[in-house]
Amino acid sequence: ETEYNGVWDPKVGQSEYAAFYVEPIQGTGGYVIPPMNFYSELKHVLDQHGILMVVDEIQMGFYRTGKLWSIEHFDVKPDVIVFGKALTNGLNPLGGIWAREELINPGVFPPGSTHSTFASNPLGTAVGLEMFKMTSEIDYSAMVMEKGKYFLAGLQDLQKRYPIIGDVDGLGLALRCEICTTDGFTPDKATLDYMVEEGMKGDIEINGQRLGLILDVGGYYKNVITLAPSLEISYAEIDLGIALLDRLLDRAMKR
Numbered sequence: 001e002t003e004y005n006g007v008w009d010p011k012v013g014q015s016e017y018a019a020f021y022v023e024p025i026q027g028t029g030g031y032v033i034p035p036m037n038f039y040s041e042l043k044h045v046l047d048q049h050g051i052l053m054v055v056d057e058i059q060m061g062f063y064r065t066g067k068l069w070s071i072e073h074f075d076v077k078p079d080v081i082v083f084g085k086a087l088t089n090g091l092n093p094l095g096g097i098w099a100r101e102e103l104i105n106p107g108v109f110p111p112g113s114t115h116s117t118f119a120s121n122p123l124g125t126a127v128g129l130e131m132f133k134m135t136s137e138i139d140y141s142a143m144v145m146e147k148g149k150y151f152l153a154g155l156q157d158l159q160k161r162y163p164i165i166g167d168v169d170g171l172g173l174a175l176r177c178e179i180c181t182t183d184g185f186t187p188d189k190a191t192l193d194y195m196v197e198e199g200m201k202g203d204i205e206i207n208g209q210r211l212g213l214i215l216d217v218g219g220y221y222k223n224v225i226t227l228a229p230s231l232e233i234s235y236a237e238i239d240l241g242i243a244l245l246d247r248l249l250d251r252a253m254k255r
Contacts (some may be wrong), residue, residue: 008049019052019080024070027059030219031176031226033169039074052079052103058095062086063135063231066145066172073171079103084118087128093117094124144231147238148172151227154242162249164191175227177245178219179252187221194255195248204247206240213244 008015024039026032039053046053055078060070064086071078080103084095095118097104118124152170155177159165166178166185179192195215202212218226229241 015049015051017051019054020046021054021056023056023060024074025060025065025171025174027226028218030178030224031169031174031228033171033176034074036074039071039076043076043078054078054080054082057081057083058085059228060174062131063140063144064172064228065174066141066148068135068141070171070174087131088124089127089131091127092121092124094120094128096128140231144172147231147233147235148175150235151175151229151238151242154238158242158246158249162253164188164249164252170227173227173229173231173233176218177225177227179223179225187219187223189221189223191252192217192223192225195252198251199244199248204244206243206247211240211244213241213248215248 007017020042022039022042023029024034043053053076055069055071057069057071061081061083062068064070065073067073069081069083071081080097080099082095082097084093087096088094095116103109148170151173152168152175155165155168155170155175158177159168163182163184164179166180166187168175168177170176179188179195180186181188181191192215196217199213199215202210204211204213216226216228218224225245227241229237
């Protein structure tokens with residue numbers, strides 16, 4: 001009775017698991033970007049034991065990371081992809097699933113096999129189809145990667161000037177900025193909590209205007225600022241976001 005034998009049963013030569021679910025880029029986990037060979041190695045192990053790889057693209061799908069699916073960055077083909085959210089941009093809740101033909105063809109998965117709150121409906125499917133048409137008219141892949149590179153450079157500049165910033169990383173317009181103690185490593189949730197409260201006051205002066213900044217927090221220790229702006233964000237808006245974050249970091253260092 002070990003953790004290993006809880007996954008693999010050597011007596012029958014089979015795994016007890018049917019599928020392994022994974023977010024290519026962790027969402028609530030703090031936008032963690034793994035090494036580029038991580039998923040190809042993982043898929044190799046799963047294939048050895050007949051376990052399906054199910055990829056969760058609900059947060060990162062539809063060009064958030066610069067590709068239609070974030071798993072495409074890692075040179076691996078999953079067995080199943082689940083998606084939602086940006087499929088209809090909140091206008092009408094809709095979720096979807098893609099799978100290899102032998103897993104989801106009408107012979108094994110006929111209409112009526114399942115039901116869901118976010119299953120297909122006339123308005124949702126019409127909006128989803130229009131979303132695909134609109135994203136085919138603009139090169140979102142190149143645009144998101146360029147804006148993400150620009151945004152990341154701004155965060156890296158802040159990292160050089162503020163010792164409380166630990167890891168900074170990003171893929172497309174999914175970016176992270178970790179707040180730590182001055183050693184740049186130890187998670188510091190208290191400081192980020194302070195920054196969140198200060199940002200909500202709406203008293204940050206930028207070019208004669210008093211503005212606020214809403215920070216989204218993630219990570220295991222809740223010390224990571226996760227940034228997922230609109231794919232249509234302008235470079236001027238990115239500059240403004242960096243400037244506002246700069247002011248909050250300055251307050252945090254002086255408190």
